[in-house]
Amino acid sequence: MRTVLLVNPPVWFADGEPHTLDTEYPPLGLLYIAAWLRRYTTFVPRVVDVAPQGLTLSDLAGILRRERPFAVGIAAMTLQLQGAVEVATVVRREAPRCPIFLGGNHVSGDPTFVERNADLFDHGITREGERTFADALNRLEAGESLPVMLEGEPIGSLDDLPFPDRTLIDRRRYLRPEYLMASRGCPFHCDFCATPALAGPARRRSASDVLEEIASLVRVSRGRLAFQDDNFTADRDFVFAFCEGVRSRGWSLRWICSSRIDLVDEELVRSMKQAGCEGIHFGIESGSERLRAESMHKRGFDNARIRETIRCCRTQGVRANGFFILGAPGESVERLEETEDLILHSGLSAVVISLPLPFPGSGMYERAKRAGVIDEDFLDRFARKALGAGITGVYPLYLESLDHETVSRAMRRLYRRFYLRPEVALDWIRRDLASPRVLVQDLRSGLHLLARGTSCRKPFE
Ligand code: B12
Incomplete structure (x- = not known):
């Protein structure tokens, strides 16, 4: 053997x-x-x-x-x-x-x-x-x-892949939702994203293959699922077929996924909600339309569309969560204020805020390399702990216009102002009561948030 x-x-x-x-x-x-x-x-x-x-x-x-x-x-x-x-x-x-x-x-x-x-x-x-x-x-x-x-030779048809062998891990060591992927890759190429180096052309599984995997998971997951796809709604026909498949099987699922602001509308969200979708994560990145388009290469939707998509999710009873990056090249104090306004006044249920970390495989890494912020020699020394152990203060941020202290302060202020509003905090507590483990984890994050202004899971502060 x-x-x-x-x-x-x-x-x-x-x-x-x-x-x-x-x-x-x-x-x-x-x-x-x-x-x-x-x-x-x-x-x-x-x-x-x-x-x-x-x-x-x-x-x-x-x-x-x-x-x-x-x-x-x-x-x-x-x-x-x-x-x-x-x-x-x-x-x-x-x-x-x-x-x-x-x-x-x-x-x-x-x-x-x-x-x-x-x-x-x-x-x-x-x-x-x-x-x-x-x-x-x-x-x-x-x-x-x-x-x-x-x-690595990419798998042509993802339906040819066997389902991940989950018997090889101890399920009790992980959170409740069962994690799965319905696609690989993403048709869009945002500047900070490292997926293009890994996944090649965007491909997806058939709805029936995904449904078959879910059928094998319904018991262990108690119907709770989390899709890890970069962009679950990239193929609209797939989403309708998948949701129809869930409904016709009479399954009572609760699931979350990630999507793009301009790939979701009322008809789609209604169908997703009926199939058990509870929340969608959107990469919004910034409240500044110019920064988003020019620096982050995330084009195709404006702030009005962001607010419209969030409203449409809320109307259907689906939580809209936003991912943001503060301090990307071209950031300014005024643009941070635009982001703050969007985060606090658009109806988002949760936000995750990151700082610009240049990872190999992303456009941002190539630009940071040209700017002398990072290179292969740095990565080797980072890997060997020659620059210190861990991440905070060791792995570089690609900040051009604002300094670390300014963006960190903005991040802490935003986290506090967003999560300490009673309607947001109570909503989290209500949901957490269903799972003691998640409750403990979120309480820890909440205390961290009160004391230091950030979630304890963030690599940078
Ligand atoms: C789920 C996820 C996580 C999970 C953990 C995932 C896990 N345990 O594997 C969590 C939430 C912890 C996480 C955290 C972070 N993540 Co993340 N995450 C993802 C996400 C969305 C899906 C990963 C996944 O399951 N893919 C599906 C499987 C099938 O693919 P895979 O894991 O890549 O494996 C394939 C290949 O990589 C390869 N492969 C993998 N391992 C091996 C080993 C061998 C020996 C071989 C031969 C091949 C091989 O073969 C696999 C099958 O084809 C990806 C984006 C994406 N769609 O891939 C980002 C992604 C991996 N994360 C990313 C980042 C940046 C982070 C964070 C730094 C975010 C942050 N700022 O906090 C942290 C870092 C955490 C840490 N521990 O270091 C980047 C990675 C960039 C990079 N160069 O490192 C990605 C690509 C997002 C992006 N679009 O840029 N993440």
């Missing part, structure tokens, strides 16, 4: 203990890869999700000694690079002959990372990993040698 360990590292380890931002989301990409290995190879996949399992570096060493894996595959977003390096270091020490693969978002946007860090990683696979990782393992087993870098 040849085991392949698939590891989701934490953001970093301190004295061997894992530190991370969020532990409540299952590592869907690794579960897809595991399902593919099970169907198309004879390798036995094991998923190690370090932070939710609370594993220390010495626990990992023990797992490696016990499992003696044929290969180790490590997943990493850019902010997990320190964790990935520390995991690879343990693998090198405990299983020196075991090939180490790196995949996921970081290497897809920074494909020379593995060559630059060849002492720790043997191979990198960019883009979607299922098919190419399986082929690579088979070739290694047959005694072939592999190039250091392989480009």
Whole structure:
């Protein structure tokens, strides 16, 4: 029996203990890869999700000694690079002959990372990993040698993918909704988004394939689902077919998804609501139309359309939540005020505010690189903790016009002003009462918000 360990590292380890931002989301990409290995190879996949399992570096060493894996595959977003390096270091020490693969978002946007860090990683696979990782393992087993870098071959028809193998994780360690994806990629290319480096052309599954996966999940999820798609409503016909499928099966579901302001209207939201949609996340980014269009390359809707879409969701009883970025190149105090006005007076139910983090794979990263804010050498030193452990104050922000203190202050003020309004706070508390775990988590966030002005889950303050 040849085991392949698939590891989701934490953001970093301190004295061997894992530190991370969020532990409540299952590592869907690794579960897809595991399902593919099970169907198309004879390798036995094991998923190690370090932070939710609370594993220390010495626990990992023990797992490696016990499992003696044929290969180790490590997943990493850019902010997990320190964790990935520390995991690879343990693998090198405990299983020196075991090939180490790196995949996921970081290497897809920074494909020379593995060559630059060849002492720790043997191979990198960019883009979607299922098919190419399986082929690579088979070739290694047959005694072939592999190039250091392989480009992941995207799955043409997503209906050909086996469902993620959720038996490989302990469900109780994650939040209640069952996470799933109905598509890969997004037809739009916003400047700050790293998806284009990973996903290639936008593709979606058929409604019947998604419904079949849900049928297998209804019992464990108690009907609560969260779609991870970048843009769930990119294909309108799909959404109608999916919602009709849910209704005709008589399922009582409660689900959330992400969409774009200009891809939602009353007819669509009504259909989604009837199929159990409770909330839609919209990337709004800024209250300044010019900043949104020119700096963030998010075009196609104005502020009037934003207010109209939010109103339309509220009318149907669907929560509209907004994602914002403060301080992107071209930001100004006046533009921050426009954002504040939009956040406080448009009827949003929740907001998530970020600062401009240049991640490889995004247009913003290329611009930040040209501006001398970040480069590959920086990423290598970041990954090795040469600049300090963790993220805050270590990973750079791409701020051009305003300084860090000004945007952080604006972020704290906005969070406080938004969430401490009685109608918003009470709405959260009412919903949280249904789940003690979420209640505890939100109370922690609420206390953090009162004390420091931000949610405790934000990487930057
Ligand atoms: C869900 C999600 C999260 C979840 C966690 C997800 C998890 N546990 O995997 C949470 C909420 C924690 C999260 C947090 C953040 N996220 Co996020 N997130 C997503 C999201 C929406 C979906 C991820 C997903 O499930 N994809 C579906 C699966 C099928 O794809 P996948 O995981 O990428 O896996 C495939 C490939 O990457 C590859 N692969 C993956 N691992 C491996 C391993 C090996 C060995 C191989 C060979 C291949 C391989 O094969 C897989 C199958 O094809 C994506 C956007 C997106 N649509 O992808 C952003 C995304 C991954 N997040 C992103 C960011 C920036 C963040 C945050 C920094 C946001 C913030 N400012 O706080 C934090 C960082 C958290 C951290 N721990 O470091 C960026 C990553 C950019 C980058 N270069 O790192 C993305 C791409 C968003 C974007 N559009 O820019 N996120």
